[in-house]
Amino acid sequence: MATEVKVPTLGESVTEATVGAWLKKPGDAVALDEPICSLETDKVAVDVPSPVAGTLGQQLVKEGDTVNVGAVIAIIEAGGAAASPAPAAAAAPAKAEAAAPAPTASAPADEDDGEGGNLTLSPAVRRLVLEHGLDPSKIKGTGKDGRLTKDDVVAAVAAGTAKATAAPAASAAPAAAAAPSAPGRGEERVRMTRLRQTVAKRLKTAQETAALLTTFNDVDMSAVIEARAKYKDLFEKKHGVRLGFMGFFTKAVTMALRDVPGVNAQIEGDEIIYHDYADISVAVSAPNGLVVPVIRNAESMSVAQVEKTIGEFGRKAKDGTLTMEDMKGGTFTISNGGVFGSLMSTPIINTPQSAVLGLHRIEDRAVVRDGQIVIRPMMYLALSYDHRLIDGREAVTFLVAVKNAIEDPTRLLIDL
Structure with a gap:
């Protein structure tokens, strides 16, 4: 038996939110009231709890999508592991932002299932982990349910205790010294969080009206x-x-x-x-x-x-x-x-x-x-x-x- 997960009431006059991060992957076991997703409103981030115990099935919306109160965002399957769900449907009951979702750097394949157990990283934490080449399973999380926070990653960087093991060099690499690489000029486009958008609007309004x-x-x-x-x-x-x-x-x-x-x-x-x-x-x-x-x-x-x-x-x-x-x-x-x-x-x-x-x-x-x-x-x-x-x-x-x-x-x- 499948159970729908809906966007909860978010507060007075708040009718929509942005999907901040999925805290569980399709196929993960979830307990009753365990957070499976975080939503960003104009003021705060809100966790969406699972209404039943079971297995997370299909995710109907993607990170960055805008969803209305009461919209169905996921399906919880009863019992054991669910079949591999289809990717989030384009026709999901959610209103997409006008801008395209920001590209997100891919995490290492073993990032979510390291020695530290099943780790779920928010986009901001994931970026820091990748930027500094850290192994998240070696960092002690101080957030809710042991989740990693930005402060945890910053502390690990300062301590130098969570460096990821470097991948072995390719056997076909020439013995001669490689030519020096060009200076990095990378860019990253990241969607503004709903909180940051609201702060920006209110600060600009203050400048324009006061x-x-x-x-x-x-x-x-x-x-x-x-x-x-x-x-x-x-x-x-x-x-x-x-x-x-x-x-x-x-x-x-x-x-x-x-x-x-x-x-x-x-x-x-x-x-x-x-x-x-x-x-x-x-x-x-x-x-x-x-x-x-x-x-x-x-x-x-x-x-x-x-x-x-x-x-x-x-x-x-x-x-x-x-x-x-x-x-x-x-x-x-x-x-x-x-x-x-x-x-x-x-x-x-x-x-x-x-x-x-x-x-x-x-x-x-x-x-x-x-x-x-x-x-x-x-x-x-x-x-x-x-x-x-x-x-x-x-x-x-x-x-x-x-x-x-x-x-x-x-x-x-x-x-x-």
């Missing part, structure tokens, strides 16, 4: 670094999460938003919507790029609650389990480019929000304190905002409020 302006300030991180060093062990022991900088900045931002409510507002038509809550969008690194889940009602959270929430988002992003609800809404965004080494930037607002705070790397710089030149760990802050709604005075006031709270964290405790 009057973008960026105001800078800098902040002395000495006090926060000292507090973190003093209490990090006790904090982690009590709360089960490490004490980072984002907890301090999120609390500082929520206090500043209360003092300058226009920064937490948005324009809708000819009206301004002011929010009496702070839903803070935080940029989190995921295998397919940055995603922006939302810390809801951050103004009522403690530093520990903020850190726990961000930590959970990080784990879900790495495992590919962020949901549409995690990404929905947001009244203000914090983007920490400092973790990648950025010194300064002009971030673009996440529409329909009106402002975004960019954090950057901490570095020792010479500054003047009480008439003396001293070395302090300094960070540049950048506030990009929609000048239609927020004027320069409000932007500077907001940044100064954040700066004061970070340079004197006691303000966070006594609400100043």
Whole structure:
């Protein structure tokens, strides 16, 4: 008996998705609720679970195809191995993208069935494996169900522990030294993911519709670094999460938003919507790029609650389990480019929000304190905002409020 696998409901107002990767091959045994395919929506990647236990039969759509909610994408056969299925049919119930599917580099024949067991690689991971000549069976996966992530491959490259065995040279090769090969000029055409397409559209929309302006300030991180060093062990022991900088900045931002409510507002038509809550969008690194889940009602959270929430988002992003609800809404965004080494930037607002705070790397710089030149760990802050709604005075006031709270964290405790 055959069972159809259909595209599940993907969230409010989401009617279609792109097939990101097949996680099982035709003929593979699948368990009940085991993911067989990943779908990419405008915001998140979603795994499609098998509705029954059995064997994956025909795949009705290809990677890169666009599919509607409710469309049949595969067949699960009951019992043992299924007969070799036909290739994905051109008339499958899926709407193809206008552009042709991007060519994908072929994996080595033994890539999916190495000593490490049955490996399923996403297109991005497969590209990295091929580029660096790695044996994926020698890399420990940290993703969901032990799957390899881009971070796993990058770590293996750095460690140099997963090099694939080179193929033996052809016996007919001449003994004389071969002529040097020409420099490589290869190209690869890769379809943009649905997430990347959405990000591109929204960023361009922000540039075209908002009057973008960026105001800078800098902040002395000495006090926060000292507090973190003093209490990090006790904090982690009590709360089960490490004490980072984002907890301090999120609390500082929520206090500043209360003092300058226009920064937490948005324009809708000819009206301004002011929010009496702070839903803070935080940029989190995921295998397919940055995603922006939302810390809801951050103004009522403690530093520990903020850190726990961000930590959970990080784990879900790495495992590919962020949901549409995690990404929905947001009244203000914090983007920490400092973790990648950025010194300064002009971030673009996440529409329909009106402002975004960019954090950057901490570095020792010479500054003047009480008439003396001293070395302090300094960070540049950048506030990009929609000048239609927020004027320069409000932007500077907001940044100064954040700066004061970070340079004197006691303000966070006594609400100043």
